[in-house]
Amino acid sequence: MVNTEVTLSGVKLSNPVIPASGTFGYGYEFSELYDINILGALSFKGTTKEPRFGNPTPRIAEAEGGLLNAVGLQNPGIDKVISEELPRLRKVFRKPIVANISGFSVDEYAYCCERIDKEEQVEIIEVNISCPNVHNGGMSFGTTTEGASEVARAVKSVTKKPVYMKLSPNVTDIAAIAEACVNAGADGISLINTLMGMRLDLRRRKPIIANVTGGLSGPCVFPVALRMVWQVYERVKVPIMGLGGVSSAEDVIEMMLAGATAVQVGAANLKDPYASMNIINRLPQVMEKLGIDNLSEIIGGAH
Amino acid sequence: MKKGIFTVVSNREIAKNTYEMVLSGDTSAITAPGQFVNIELQGFYLRRPISVCDVERSSLTIIYKVVGKGTEYMSRLSAGAELDLLSGLGNGYSLGESGERPLLIGGGAGVPPMYELCKVLLKEGKKPVVIMGFNTEDEIFYRERFEALGAETVVATADGSVGVKGFVTDGMDTVGEYSYVYVCGPEPMLKAVYDKSVTSGQFSFEERMGCGFGACMGCTCKTKYGSKRICKDGPVLFKEEIIW
Numbered sequence: 011m012v013n014t015e016v017t018l019s020g021v022k023l024s025n026p027v028i029p030a031s032g033t034f035g036y037g038y039e040f041s042e043l044y045d046i047n048i049l050g051a052l053s054f055k056g057t058t059k060e061p062r063f064g065n066p067t068p069r070i071a072e073a074e075g076g077l078l079n080a081v082g083l084q085n086p087g088i089d090k091v092i093s094e095e096l097p098r099l100r101k102v103f104r105k106p107i108v109a110n111i112s113g114f115s116v117d118e119y120a121y122c123c124e125r126i127d128k129e130e131q132v133e134i135i136e137v138n139i140s141c142p143n144v145h146n147g148g149m150s151f152g153t154t155t156e157g158a159s160e161v162a163r164a165v166k167s168v169t170k171k172p173v174y175m176k177l178s179p180n181v182t183d184i185a186a187i188a189e190a191c192v193n194a195g196a197d198g199i200s201l202i203n204t205l206m207g208m209r210l211d212l213r214r215r216k217p218i219i220a221n222v223t224g225g226l227s228g229p230c231v232f233p234v235a236l237r238m239v240w241q242v243y244e245r246v247k248v249p250i251m252g253l254g255g256v257s258s259a260e261d262v263i264e265m266m267l268a269g270a271t272a273v274q275v276g277a278a279n280l281k282d283p284y285a286s287m288n289i290i291n292r293l294p295q296v297m298e299k300l301g302i303d304n305l306s307e308i309i310g311g312a313h
Numbered sequence: 314m315k316k317g318i319f320t321v322v323s324n325r326e327i328a329k330n331t332y333e334m335v336l337s338g339d340t341s342a343i344t345a346p347g348q349f350v351n352i353e354l355q356g357f358y359l360r361r362p363i364s365v366c367d368v369e370r371s372s373l374t375i376i377y378k379v380v381g382k383g384t385e386y387m388s389r390l391s392a393g394a395e396l397d398l399l400s401g402l403g404n405g406y407s408l409g410e411s412g413e414r415p416l417l418i419g420g421g422a423g424v425p426p427m428y429e430l431c432k433v434l435l436k437e438g439k440k441p442v443v444i445m446g447f448n449t450e451d452e453i454f455y456r457e458r459f460e461a462l463g464a465e466t467v468v469a470t471a472d473g474s475v476g477v478k479g480f481v482t483d484g485m486d487t488v489g490e491y492s493y494v495y496v497c498g499p500e501p502m503l504k505a506v507y508d509k510s511v512t513s514g515q516f517s518f519e520e521r522m523g524c525g526f527g528a529c530m531g532c533t534c535k536t537k538y539g540s541k542r543i544c545k546d547g548p549v550l551f552k553e554e555i556i557w
């Protein structure tokens with residue numbers, strides 16, 4: 011029997027596989043298909059202080075080996091997430107929850123994190139400073155070392171729970187941003203969010219996505235994500251949640267060898283609602299084939 | 314929703330750029346007319362959403378127009394090919410409100426879901442009137458199929474080559490009194506029928522989809538009752554809740 015357990019800042023996960031924020035809703039759609047308690051943890055849809063409708067549609071465009079999205083942080087707001095979504099999720103899910111939080115000001119980030127801190131099942135707070143689809147917020151904090159560390163410091167001051175800063179790949183030096191977050195007190199780093207891109211409608215000669223630009227994700231970004239996990243691992247000593255294009259058990263192992271302690275699965279859940287389940291089910295088999303007994307021993311093993 | 318492998322039984326061009334594909338597989342997740350399937354195509358990342366046109370216990374029929382690379386790929390599939398489908402997606406049409414003589418109004422690629430709806434309404438003893446709109450004669454499909462079901466059928470063509478000259482709304486002028494409208498087609502057509510219809514009704518919308526089953530928030534629209542996901546809370550919306 012191989013051992014798939016990993017530990018993220020003291021939080022034990024039965025396996026490293028975590029559905030990524032925004033690609034798994036609050037889990038209900040998937041819990042109708044399989045027992046989502048097989049997941050290592052679950053990261054829910056990015057939550058802001060106020061409810062948000064998000065961007066106008068079309069919000070989705072296809073790409074070779076992936077998709078672009080400009081959902082724009084549609085969510086019911088922190089009050090409803092706490093009063094409605096989390097109680098409903100609790101009925102079908104007993105594993106650790108990763109709370110994904112977004113904001114438009116440092117205060118808003120801190121406010122939401124303080125609120126979510128009181129939720130027992132939330133064991134990790136993932137702070138999204140990397141959403142490319144909202145203006146005056148999201149990614150603007152994630153593209154400078156000052157912005158990133160300001161948010162990290164504010165959030166750390168209101169919670170004792172592990173804080174993971176979710177980084178944008180749309181930067182020149184990802185390791186510098188990660189380092190700034192860690193210096194400001196972050197317990198871990200999540201990366202990557204989507205890469206900014208766009209597509210045109212040839213008939214209309216206009217952008218397909220109403221927001222003009224969107225975030226690219228899916229298998230086409232895997233090599234970029236892997237490279238960034240590698241660079242961040244070389245720079246900081248905190249645990250990393252690696253994501254971006256992960257679609258198979260082999261991808262999970264590759265991410266871990268590059269330096270990830272846990273691995274998130276995003277777009278793959280949208281293409282195949284059983285993707286996370288299949289990855290988890292195949293993981294022991296692939297470990298055996300590769301001669302891995304203990305998954306946590308391979309973290310950063312390629313360095 | 315169910316995920317399953319379906320086998321192509323037949324795939325043939327039934328009108329200009331328009332194909333009818335019969336697939337065999339487990340259709341048990343399909344519970345209402347107006348629902349759709351989301352089809353995985355080799356070499357494409359996103360699945361293609363297509364309405365269910367007709368459904369039996371172990372087979373279903375879809376009709377699709379070739380508009381881009383994905384539907385072009387579909388048109389080249391032959392019998393025996395296997396496709397991965399998510400089936401039973403969306404809310405579908407609700408039948409309770411139809412009254413005795415509902416209008417079933419479909420435009421172009423919006424005609425297919427009207428077929429299953431028509432069958433079910435006829436089975437319930439209703440007298441549906443089908444109004445189908447096309448641009449030109451060579452685009453027309455399924456007219457005889459609807460007539461064979463025993464439904465009163467009106468065809469409107471934009472160029473006047475067959476039936477009523479004009480749009481489905483011109484077809485509406487020819488049918489007398491009606492109890493309800495069920496509508497599917499391009500958005501300008503939905504809006505025109507919405508404005509013209511004197512009864513309540515249900516309208517089926519399209520949106521670009523990331524998942525098709527409610528997980529990504531890629532397809533959200535505003536309604537009078539709040540945000541709705543076209544793929545999960547729709548594609549069918551009641552006339553009373555629509556915001557244009």
Ligand SMILES: Cc1cc2nc3c(=O)[nH]c(=O)nc-3n(C[C@H](O)[C@H](O)[C@H](O)COP(=O)(O)OP(=O)(O)OC[C@H]3O[C@@H](n4cnc5c(N)ncnc54)[C@H](O)[C@@H]3O)c2cc1C
Nearest residue numbers: 359362363364376377378380381382383384422519520521
């Ligand atoms: C609920 C629903 C039911 C539908 N039912 C039918 C049907 O019965 N028959 C039929 O012919 N067509 C139907 N459509 C439209 C059909 O989904 C598109 O024509 C098809 O996805 C185009 O794919 P493509 O690769 O050929 O085009 P491309 O333009 O190359 O596709 C690129 C991307 O855009 C998406 N896309 C393009 N056009 C549309 C559209 N109109 N709606 C949603 N996504 C789109 C594609 O799915 C793909 O992800 C339906 C759409 C929806 C949302």
Ligand SMILES: Cc1cc2nc3c(=O)[nH]c(=O)nc-3n(C[C@H](O)[C@H](O)[C@H](O)COP(=O)(O)O)c2cc1C
Nearest residue numbers: 030031032056079138202203227228254255276277
């Ligand atoms: C439809 C969609 C919605 C997303 N919403 C969020 C979000 O609300 N918060 C967030 O931190 N990341 C969000 N993301 C980014 C993903 O969590 C992930 O970082 C990214 O998609 C890369 O992983 P992938 O290639 O496996 O999809 C979203 C991605 C997609 C495709």
Ligand code: FES
Nearest residue numbers: 525527529530544
């Ligand atoms: S397409 Fe994903 S929620 Fe509708």
